[in-house]
Amino acid sequence: MCTPGDHFKIYFQVVRLWRIEDSAELYGISYWGSGYFGISENGNLTIATKKDSPYWIELVDIVGKLNEMNLKPPFLLRFPQLLHERLRDVHSAFLRSIGESGYGGTYHSAFPVKVNQRREVIEGLLHPGLPLIFGLEVGSKPELLLAIPYQAQYDVHLLCNGCKDDAYITLALKTIQFNKNTIIVIDDVSETRLIIDTAKELNVIPQIGIRTKLYSKGSGKWESSGGDTSKFGLNTTEILEVIKTLEDNEMLSSLNMLHFHIGSQITAVSHIQKAVKEAARIYVKLQTMGANIQYFDIGGGLGVNYDSSKTSSSSSINYTLQEYANNVVSTLKTICDEENVPYPTIISESGRAIAAHHSMLIINIPGRKNVKQYEEVTVSEKDSSIVHELHDCYHNINIKNYEEYYPAAIELKEELINLFNLGQLGLEEKSKGETLFWKICQCVTSFASKEDNTSEQICKLEKYLSNKYLGNFSIFQSIPDSWAIDQLFPILPIHRLNEKPTCKGTIIDLTCDSDGEINQFVDQTHTKELLELHHLNHDPYYLAITLIGAYQDTMGDYHNLFGAVNEVHITQKNNDNWYIKHIIPSDTTANVLNNMKYETTELLKTLNKALKEREQTTETENFIKLYEKELGKHTYLNA
Incomplete structure (x- = not known):
C-alpha cells in the first residue's frame, strides 16, 4: 500500500525550507512585474507605484481594510500613479534614444x-502636473465626443481615426475653430473628398494625416492588423490618389502626419524595425512630393511581458522598452540622413504598455x-475479482514499480467500467473499484514527484487529478480576453508566499x-496548464490577477448576469x-437587471400580484422582503 511511513523508511531526502525567493521565481514576478511587484518578508505580495522603490504596499493590508469597511470581494484595485509612471518610462526611453543618437526631432x-x-x-x-501626453487617439464618433472636452481643457491634440x-x-x-490641435487621419480614400468639402464649407484649414497600409506585419495574436490585407489604411x-486630390484642391500643405499601425502586442523587435523602415521610405517620398509631414505616428504595438518568458511568444516580448525606442529612432534617423529630409516628430500610441500594470483583480x-x-x-470475498x-x-x-503498475491500473479500470455497463457489477463494487483506482493514481503522482518525473504520462495524470479552485468572479466580466483570445495574465496568491504551494490546479x-x-x-x-497553489484552510485565500489595465474594463459582459465588481483606487x-x-x-x-431592460419595480409588482392571488x-x-433585499446586493458570492 502507498503509505508515507513505509517509504520514508527507505528513501530519505533533505528538504530545504521554502523561501519567498522561491515563490518569486515560481510565479515569475521579476520577469513580468517590471520592478513594481515584490514579496514582503512575511510572504505577502506587494506593489510599488515607482519602479524598484524601497516603499511597498502589501495587498493583504488593502484587502483587510476593505473587509473592515464591509466591502465584499472580488475587488478591482486601480493604482493611478502607475499610469503616470509607465507614461514617464515610455517618454524617457524615447528621449534617451533621441539624445544619444543625435536625432534632430522630438517625441x-x-x-x-x-x-x-x-x-x-x-x-x-x-493630470495637469504631468504634461507628457501630446494627445488622445480616438477611433469612433463616441470616443471623439468623449475627448473633445478634454482637448478644450488641456489643449491636447486629437488624432481622429x-x-x-x-x-x-x-x-x-x-x-479647429477653437483649437488648432485636431488631426483627421484618412483611413479610406472616400474620406478625402468629405474632409475637403466640409472644411471649405466651415472655412477652416484642416490638419490631415494618412494611415498607410504597410506590407510589413506585426507578430503575435494581432499580426493580421498589419499587412496589405489589413482592415484600415x-x-x-x-x-x-489622396495626394492628387489634396493638390488639386490646394490642400496638400494640410497633410502633416503619416500614420501606420501593424498590430497590438508586437512580440518581436525585428518586426518593429522593418515596419519603421518601410514607413520612413513613404515619409521621404511624401516630403519630396510637397507634403508638409511633421508627425511620424508609429501607432501602437509596444508590448507587455505577460507570460514572463521574454520571448516572441504571443503573450510576451523579446525586447525591452529601451530597445523598442532605439529601433524606432535609429531606423528613422538612418533613412532621414540618407535622403537628407527633416526629422519628423515621432508619435507613439503605446496604450497597452502604459495602462496594463495599473490595475489588478x-x-x-x-x-x-x-x-x-x-x-x-x-474488500470482501463477495466482491468481484476485478475489485480484488x-x-x-x-x-x-x-516507487520502484509505479511506472509498470500505472498502465495496468488503467486497463483494470476500463475493465471495471465495461463489466458495470454489462450489468455484471453493482454500484457498491463500482465505487470500490473507482476509489482504488484514484488511490493508485495518487500514489503514482507521489512517487513521480519524489523522482522529479515529468514525463508526458505523468503530466497528463497530474492534470487529471488536479483541483479546480473556485474563484469568486466572472472571467467574462473581468478578464474577457482570457476567454476570447486565450490572453495570459499573471496570477498568484497575495499571501502565504513564504509557504510552499503543495497543490496544483486550474481556476x-x-x-x-x-x-x-x-x-x-x-x-x-x-505556458503551463496547472498553477501551483496552497491547500485551503479555514482562513480566506486570495489570488491576484494582474496586468489587466488594458482593454479588459470595457470589453467585459454580463454573462450569467454577473456585474461590475467593487472598484478601489489606491494612492501611495x-x-x-x-x-x-x-x-x-x-x-x-x-443594476444588472436594469441594464438588461428589466424594471425591478415591475418585477416586484409582478411577484406581488402573483403571490397575492394565492393565500x-x-x-x-x-x-417578498427577501427578494427585494437580494436585488439590492452585489451579484457575487458572499463567501
Missing part, C-alpha cells in the same frame, strides 16, 4: 482611448472542486459555462503609507 505620446475609456484612466493621464461619417468629420473640423495607389477562493480524498476501501485485482495493485505499488469562475476556466498560466519558458504616499482615494461600488443585481401568509411577505 510625443498619444493615448489611444480604446485601450481604456474609463474616466479615471483618461483624467489620470491628463476609424470609420467616419459627415457628423464625425464636421465635429472634428469644428474643433491606404495602399500606395490610394495614397497617390483580487478574488477570493471559496472552495475547490474535483478533490478526491476517499476513505480506505474494505485493483486492491492488490494498490497494496503492491511502490474556475462562477458562471455556468465550461469556458469559464483558466487553464493556461505564465511560466518562464512556456512617499513612503509605505497609502490611502483609498475613491471607491466605485459594485453593480447590484438591480397571503407571513411566509409570503417574508419571501
Whole structure:
C-alpha cells in the first residue's frame, strides 16, 4: 500500500525550507512585474507605484481594510500613479534614444482611448502636473465626443481615426475653430473628398494625416492588423490618389502626419524595425512630393511581458522598452540622413504598455472542486475479482514499480467500467473499484514527484487529478480576453508566499459555462496548464490577477448576469503609507437587471400580484422582503 511511513523508511531526502525567493521565481514576478511587484518578508505580495522603490504596499493590508469597511470581494484595485509612471518610462526611453543618437526631432505620446475609456484612466493621464501626453487617439464618433472636452481643457491634440461619417468629420473640423490641435487621419480614400468639402464649407484649414497600409506585419495574436490585407489604411495607389486630390484642391500643405499601425502586442523587435523602415521610405517620398509631414505616428504595438518568458511568444516580448525606442529612432534617423529630409516628430500610441500594470483583480477562493480524498476501501470475498485485482495493485505499488503498475491500473479500470455497463457489477463494487483506482493514481503522482518525473504520462495524470479552485468572479466580466483570445495574465496568491504551494490546479469562475476556466498560466519558458497553489484552510485565500489595465474594463459582459465588481483606487504616499482615494461600488443585481431592460419595480409588482392571488401568509411577505433585499446586493458570492 502507498503509505508515507513505509517509504520514508527507505528513501530519505533533505528538504530545504521554502523561501519567498522561491515563490518569486515560481510565479515569475521579476520577469513580468517590471520592478513594481515584490514579496514582503512575511510572504505577502506587494506593489510599488515607482519602479524598484524601497516603499511597498502589501495587498493583504488593502484587502483587510476593505473587509473592515464591509466591502465584499472580488475587488478591482486601480493604482493611478502607475499610469503616470509607465507614461514617464515610455517618454524617457524615447528621449534617451533621441539624445544619444543625435536625432534632430522630438517625441510625443498619444493615448489611444480604446485601450481604456474609463474616466479615471483618461483624467489620470491628463493630470495637469504631468504634461507628457501630446494627445488622445480616438477611433469612433463616441470616443471623439468623449475627448473633445478634454482637448478644450488641456489643449491636447486629437488624432481622429476609424470609420467616419459627415457628423464625425464636421465635429472634428469644428474643433479647429477653437483649437488648432485636431488631426483627421484618412483611413479610406472616400474620406478625402468629405474632409475637403466640409472644411471649405466651415472655412477652416484642416490638419490631415494618412494611415498607410504597410506590407510589413506585426507578430503575435494581432499580426493580421498589419499587412496589405489589413482592415484600415491606404495602399500606395490610394495614397497617390489622396495626394492628387489634396493638390488639386490646394490642400496638400494640410497633410502633416503619416500614420501606420501593424498590430497590438508586437512580440518581436525585428518586426518593429522593418515596419519603421518601410514607413520612413513613404515619409521621404511624401516630403519630396510637397507634403508638409511633421508627425511620424508609429501607432501602437509596444508590448507587455505577460507570460514572463521574454520571448516572441504571443503573450510576451523579446525586447525591452529601451530597445523598442532605439529601433524606432535609429531606423528613422538612418533613412532621414540618407535622403537628407527633416526629422519628423515621432508619435507613439503605446496604450497597452502604459495602462496594463495599473490595475489588478483580487478574488477570493471559496472552495475547490474535483478533490478526491476517499476513505480506505474494505474488500470482501463477495466482491468481484476485478475489485480484488485493483486492491492488490494498490497494496503492491511502490516507487520502484509505479511506472509498470500505472498502465495496468488503467486497463483494470476500463475493465471495471465495461463489466458495470454489462450489468455484471453493482454500484457498491463500482465505487470500490473507482476509489482504488484514484488511490493508485495518487500514489503514482507521489512517487513521480519524489523522482522529479515529468514525463508526458505523468503530466497528463497530474492534470487529471488536479483541483479546480473556485474563484469568486466572472472571467467574462473581468478578464474577457482570457476567454476570447486565450490572453495570459499573471496570477498568484497575495499571501502565504513564504509557504510552499503543495497543490496544483486550474481556476474556475462562477458562471455556468465550461469556458469559464483558466487553464493556461505564465511560466518562464512556456505556458503551463496547472498553477501551483496552497491547500485551503479555514482562513480566506486570495489570488491576484494582474496586468489587466488594458482593454479588459470595457470589453467585459454580463454573462450569467454577473456585474461590475467593487472598484478601489489606491494612492501611495512617499513612503509605505497609502490611502483609498475613491471607491466605485459594485453593480447590484438591480443594476444588472436594469441594464438588461428589466424594471425591478415591475418585477416586484409582478411577484406581488402573483403571490397575492394565492393565500397571503407571513411566509409570503417574508419571501417578498427577501427578494427585494437580494436585488439590492452585489451579484457575487458572499463567501
